[in-house]
Amino acid sequence: MRRAVRRALVRHVVLTAVVTAVLSGITVGGLYLFANGEAHRTARDVSGRVATAVVVALAEHHYDPVDPTSRDDVLAGLAPFIDSGMLARVKIWRVVGEQVQVVVSDEPRIEGERRRFDADLARRLDAGEIVVFEVPDDPEHRYERADGRTLLEAFVGFRDAWGVPMRLEVYVPVDTAATVRSAMADLLPLVIGSLLVLAAATVPITVSLARRVERDQRERQAVLHYGLAASERERRRLAQVLHDGVVQDLAGTGLLLDALLLDETAAGRRDLLGRAHGLVERDVGLLRGLLTELAPGGLGTPDVRTSLQDLTVEHERTAAHVRLETDVRPTDEPEPPVVALLHRVGRELLRNAVRHGAPAVVRIDVDTPSAGRVRMTVTDDGRGFDPAAPPPDGHVGLRLVELAAEELGGTVAVRSAAGQGATVEVTLPTAVGPGQTDARGS
Ligand SMILES: Nc1ncnc2c1ncn2[C@@H]1O[C@H](COP(=O)(O)OP(=O)(O)OP(=O)(O)O)[C@@H](O)[C@H]1O
Ligand SMILES: [Mg+2]
Structure with a gap:
């Protein structure tokens, strides 16, 4: 498995674990709150039921003071609730001004206490x-001890046989922890299970995204690498032109001039001078060609038309057998960096057509498709190709054209099929934003 994919998977697993832990925590917290609410509801319910069952009997007695028979009666009425564990303790309070006093309880040690x-x-x-x-x-x-459970106290008001306000306080044990545990046993597997299913279902997306990012990175690296190699090739080509053409010619001219000094006859001198002149003229032509390639449009700021005329001149010099037709009439003149890019793009597309398509005619049209945009369309009637097929390794001209256009906010469309020629359409903004200058060569 590739590193980027492995890293993405590890991130996926860690994220799943963190989300699962956080959601489980939230679920447990929520369940605890729910169980607490549930416990209070249970206590209210139980005390409501007890009150309904015993308050009428309690109201038949008076409690100032409570006589032992009444006390036994009251406790006997409450005994079934205490024995069944529904109640943990019972206290009957008599209201004395701002205070209350325990008059009957199943715990005799607290009878008589006031608060x-x-x-x-x-x-x-x-x-x-x-x-x-x-x-x-x-x-x-x-x-009152709840032996591990939560103990809640519920108060109910009533009046005794003499109409004195009384309070019945019952202690209801509720097992909040058990409620949380049982709810958790039901809910947590569901929460964790659905998260795991979701995490598993999104693994293919994570993997494919990681693969795509990695592929893009590899492609950019390759393009950068080959882009550098291409510029290195270009420099070697220029060096070769200088070495094989200009330097050889100048060396030859030097030899001719030496011979000229030694030749006594006028006819011989004329012939030697003529040959030296020819060599110098050829070199001037060669050097002009190189200058045009290095600085299209001369050393000033070229417009699209001049820049493409230079392309035509270069084409005439290198591939005159292919007819080149140009129609350059944009209504919005692009800024110099865009002109420079159009020149480089035009040269690459023209070379591609000549080199790969072997066409009879190539057309270059430059126009304004909409305000603020300039479009260059290079069409040839050559053998065509499949634009969807990946180019051979190290052949990156078209890709560099695409990247350079994208960098300026432009687009490239290639239309071609075997035997049907090729059309490449490059649309660029006429103005470049700040910091957007294309530095790549194509
Ligand atoms: N006008 C065209 N006609 C026919 N085939 C073409 C044309 N333009 C491009 N191709 C095909 O597309 C391939 C990719 O073109 P691209 O410009 O990217 O690479 P290249 O010209 O082969 O090499 P490089 O430009 O890197 O020196 C070419 O190798 C060629 O097979
Ligand atoms: Mg090419």
Whole structure:
């Protein structure tokens, strides 16, 4: 497996693990809140049921003071709830001014204890509400232990036989942890399972994206590499022209001039001078050709028309057997960097047509397809090719044209098929944005 793909897969797995952990945490937290709410609801429910079942009987007694028979009666009425484990403790409070006093409890040690009673709570109970709290861990509740479960206390208000306001407080044990555990056992596998399925289902997408990124990177590297190689080739070609043409000719001219000094006859001198003149003229022509290639349009700022005329001159010099027709009439003149790119693109496309298509005619049209754009269309009637087929290794001219055009915000469209010639259309903006100067050679 390739490195980029492996790295993407590792990232995928780590991300899945992190998301699963975070979602599981959120689910457990949510379940805990849910279980807590559920516990309060259960306590309210249980105390509501107990109250309905016993309050009428409780209201038949009076509790100032409570006589032992009444106490036994009251506790006997509550016993089934305590024995079944539904209630952990029962306290019956009598309201004494701002205070309350335990008058009956299944825990005799707390009978007679007094404490202040919250006024707001008293109001709510008198309004018929059942109020539920978590049992605080304080000395008042030293006899209430929930043995690992959550203990909730629920208050219900009633009046005794003499009409004195009373409070029934029942302690309801609820197993919040067990509720969380059972809900988790149901929900967590579902959450984790669906995340894993989702993660597994998206693996192919991750892999294909990683592959595409890697392919793009490889292609760019290759293009950069071959682009450098292409410019190196071009320099060698120029050196060869200078060496095989200009330098040889100048050396020859030097020899001719030496001979001229020694030749006594006028006819001989004329002949030698004529040959030296011929060599010098040829070299001037060669050097002009090189200059045109190096600085299209001369050393000033060329317009598209001049720049393409230079291309025509070069073409006449190198491939006069192929007719070149040009029609250059953009209504928006492009900026110099765009003109320079059009020249390089035109030269590559013209060379491609001549070299690969062996056509009779090549056309170069330059026009304005829409305001602010310039379009160069190079058409040949040669043997054509399949534009979708990858070029041979190291042949990157067209790809470089595409990259250079993209870099300036332009587009390239190639239309060709075997035996049907080729048309390449390059559209560029006439103005380049700041920092957008094409540095690649094609
Ligand atoms: N006008 C055309 N007619 C026929 N075949 C073409 C034409 N233009 C391009 N091709 C085909 O597409 C291939 C890729 O062209 P490209 O310009 O990228 O590479 P190249 O010209 O072979 O090499 P390079 O430009 O790197 O020196 C060519 O090798 C040729 O087979
Ligand atoms: Mg080429």
